[in-house]
Amino acid sequence: MSHFSLAAAAVDVVRLRAGLQDPASGGFCAFEGWVRNSNEGRDVDGLEYEAYAELALIEGERIVSEAMARYGVNAAHCMHRTGHLKIGELAVWVGVSSAHRDEAFRACRYIIDEIKHRLPVWKKEHYVDGDTAWVACAHTQRQHEHEHRHPHDHAPHVHVPKPLFVPDYSRQTRLRAVGDSGQARLAAARVLVIGAGGLGCPVLSYLAGAGVGTLGIVDGDRLDASNLHRQTMYDARDIGEPKVELAARRITSLNPSVVVQTHAEPLHAGNIAEVFAAYHMVVECSDDMRSRYLCNDAAVITGTPLILASIHQYEGQLQVVGAKPGEPCLRCLWPQEPAPGDTGTCEESGVLGPVPGVLGAMQATEALKLLLDLPAPTDHALLLVDLLDQTMQRLPIDPARGCALHGGCIAVATAALKQARDDRTMDIAFDDLDAAITAGYALVDVREPEEIATRPLSVASHALPSTQIESRADELPHGRVLLVCASGRRSRHAARLLRDRGMHDIHSLAGGIAALSAATARAPN
Amino acid sequence: MITVTLQYYAQLREQAGTGRESCDTSAGSLRELYEELRLRHGFTLPVDALKVAVNAQFSDWSRELADHDTIVFIPPVAGG
Numbered sequence: 197m198s199h200f201s202l203a204a205a206a207v208d209v210v211r212l213r214a215g216l217q218d219p220a221s222g223g224f225c226a227f228e229g230w231v232r233n234s235n236e237g238r239d240v241d242g243l244e245y246e247a248y249a250e251l252a253l254i255e256g257e258r259i260v261s262e263a264m265a266r267y268g269v270n271a272a273h274c275m276h277r278t279g280h281l282k283i284g285e286l287a288v289w290v291g292v293s294s295a296h297r298d299e300a301f302r303a304c305r306y307i308i309d310e311i312k313h314r315l316p317v318w319k320k321e322h323y324v325d326g327d328t329a330w331v332a333c334a335h336t337q338r339q340h341e342h343e344h345r346h347p348h349d350h351a352p353h354v355h356v357p358k359p360l361f362v363p364d365y366s367r368q369t370r371l372r373a374v375g376d377s378g379q380a381r382l383a384a385a386r387v388l389v390i391g392a393g394g395l396g397c398p399v400l401s402y403l404a405g406a407g408v409g410t411l412g413i414v415d416g417d418r419l420d421a422s423n424l425h426r427q428t429m430y431d432a433r434d435i436g437e438p439k440v441e442l443a444a445r446r447i448t449s450l451n452p453s454v455v456v457q458t459h460a461e462p463l464h465a466g467n468i469a470e471v472f473a474a475y476h477m478v479v480e481c482s483d484d485m486r487s488r489y490l491c492n493d494a495a496v497i498t499g500t501p502l503i504l505a506s507i508h509q510y511e512g513q514l515q516v517v518g519a520k521p522g523e524p525c526l527r528c529l530w531p532q533e534p535a536p537g538d539t540g541t542c543e544e545s546g547v548l549g550p551v552p553g554v555l556g557a558m559q560a561t562e563a564l565k566l567l568l569d570l571p572a573p574t575d576h577a578l579l580l581v582d583l584l585d586q587t588m589q590r591l592p593i594d595p596a597r598g599c600a601l602h603g604g605c606i607a608v609a610t611a612a613l614k615q616a617r618d619d620r621t622m623d624i625a626f627d628d629l630d631a632a633i634t635a636g637y638a639l640v641d642v643r644e645p646e647e648i649a650t651r652p653l654s655v656a657s658h659a660l661p662s663t664q665i666e667s668r669a670d671e672l673p674h675g676r677v678l679l680v681c682a683s684g685r686r687s688r689h690a691a692r693l694l695r696d697r698g699m700h701d702i703h704s705l706a707g708g709i710a711a712l713s714a715a716t717a718r719a720p721n
Numbered sequence: 722m723i724t725v726t727l728q729y730y731a732q733l734r735e736q737a738g739t740g741r742e743s744c745d746t747s748a749g750s751l752r753e754l755y756e757e758l759r760l761r762h763g764f765t766l767p768v769d770a771l772k773v774a775v776n777a778q779f780s781d782w783s784r785e786l787a788d789h790d791t792i793v794f795i796p797p798v799a800g801g
Contacts, residue, residue, distance in 0.1 A: 410744070506798045
């Protein structure tokens, strides 16, 4: 069965539903749209749907396929009626079957929202007073998602059927250095954006608006209320939703011609080079130092240009890593990833909302400059932006003084990525600490004493703060050891230090105690 | 004794309580200067975690100071 159908007469819903039966499915979700007896305060006694059938079939198929890919559901179908319908008749039907209910609900919602927004279908309302009016269905701007009412939606009046959205890039193609050829380069470009937070929001918005053909998004987080002061793509109703999905949807509504690819899990040493190879450029917008170093190494190895930025309170740093021979990388400045705690986070240090906006807009500018081959300085620099002092300081980087002293960027990056792969055998995830003990691990809590006092572990453990782990390594229990901290960062760093001393059976609890609580709190499906 | 201008970024600014200050010092090198400042301001970052620039150029820590140098200490930052 195809994923989308138009029907000129009433359709048997039982048959549609039966078409989605799948032995791998444990959940089914359906939405039915019915003809209502009033619209915008006028009594309606029926309506008539007219579709641009060729386009509607293609677009409908595309929408349902997108939902299936995005949410990983087993089967889905959407049926839209055409012709005359009476009050109470079924106008549109969406059904989704999937392994679990969550994806089914989400995919169903996605399909009906996109159908309302994108399908070239018009409806003629027949009013009780004998009047009629054509209403374009595709102008509703996904009202049910955001409840914003478009000012033109009020009085029903005649709408000329609208063609599908055609982007207008005239304001940038007018730039002599851009032109139609530059626009074509953007359309052919594939850019990966890592992190859809404070930096990622402006980067994604500007690149989507500019017409970058394919945008990849990596983000494993769900939207938190504390993100909203700086992450401008989201709104309060989105809290708790995965950011990759929200960002993908926002980009699609901003510029439907952009193809979006989402990665809901952070990249790791085992897959990052392969993922980078599928893109022309990477923009690093995460708040994670480890991700920045990992991206640097993968960019250098795969020759993928990388645009780095990071922020702290009222200031930021920007570096473009060209990933060409002789051009400096992140490790040319700071050779080793700093110890956790040596770098602040937004959570610990605070950040003024527009600061990542400024740095993210600069990253987007650098990305477009590279893609369009616009004029840029020939040397390479670290740019320091201080928004309190209103100063920018550009510090040229001498590549001869960086990785070149240690065998060159590629050799340094290759060694670092190899170690990062080894680190992956160090990180171990458990649903609860009892499971770790059953698996034969002795637990060592590496948090500071005051943290332990506030939130002690539920099982027996040794206490040895990460700051003293090297000097007191002889106090560690024998055998397999699992180091535990709040987030998994300090424990990983400590495990790395100990492994470097030849203690190979030292492991780190992936995600720390925070990941445990999430797993324990997760409701059964 | 010479006088230099110091600029701090990120955590160093937080810990020093200022982004910029003037300082009289007899430190022989940038490394010695940073160790002096570490004691004075309670900087937690070790010298190896930082980059230093003098008069808008990155520099080695062994560099000697000159009167009226502008010295910038730059830690890596991670926020996004």
